[in-house]
Amino acid sequence: MSKTPKIWNETGFVSDDPWVIETEETRAGTNERSLLPLAAFLEKAKAGESELGVLIAPADDVSELQPFLDRIALVALSFPAFNDGRGFSHASLLRSRLGYSGELRAVGDVLIDQIPLMLRCGITSVAVTNATAIRRLEENCLPGIAHHYQPTAKPAARSGGYSWRRVS
Template identity: 70%
Template sequence: MTKIWKETGFVGDDPWVIETEETKAGSNEKAIVGLDAFLAKVADSDETGLGVVIAPADDVTKLAPHLDRLALVAVAFPAFNDGRAFSHASLLRARLGFTGEVRAVGDVLIDQIPLMLRCGVESFAVSNATALKRLSEGRLPGIAVHYQPTAKPSTDAKSYSWRRVS
């Protein structure tokens, strides 16, 4: 069972569905399509409020001319040891200036969520039992010291280990 989580808690009625050959968005749902399908769709219409999923090997910069048409970008974490989606989220926020929702999908683990938040991810499709349990209990692990700034900077200047604070 997959649940959508944000820093404010679990989302009850999320309309987004990742479309596959087996799964299609219904009449009250919004489709999240792959990058190639998204690029074909924007070439043929002027539709806005779209969703796209970025696979690890995709070039996220191809979205740059179409960011104003996107409501959600899902970055895929197919395995816990594949961190390319961290870079995708950070590029979307810091370099491309995307202000819509960035969602982590795939292998979302509890200990990676704070790092995903710092990279600009704001919602999470969580199916891992341990992560679901800890999030429902409000037990999100923290990171006390940061080695570098990211798309979502820390509000505490003392949390950066390399900054001198007088």
């Protein structure tokens, strides 16, 4: 696994992404921007700061972001393990119920098989560290499922024939 994530969106890899998840070892530099944990974000947002980035942990309540959605430049959704799907729910809630239209990024343990589902939930970019996922994305080999039965944040065309079937 690569230690430094590569940022990918539907147009390809991004080379000049300024966002940094700050830790004890990592701090944002002069041309970088910090992704703040929810509590730190709320503190700064209540003080009137804007164009902030927020890192949402799986146990966080995304509804707390509602009064500040117009001040958020990026919402990063943490996927700490491949089997923790709460980030999918957070993305869906942000898009469909809260009406957030900005960038949603998946960070953490992101696997290639999850990316099409993340895109359908409204996630717009992915911080990828998994070597296999990086290689497959570089090869433009994104897996997917052609037909879906449920609508999502990303609109899909109806396939015809069955009212519930949709095409990616």
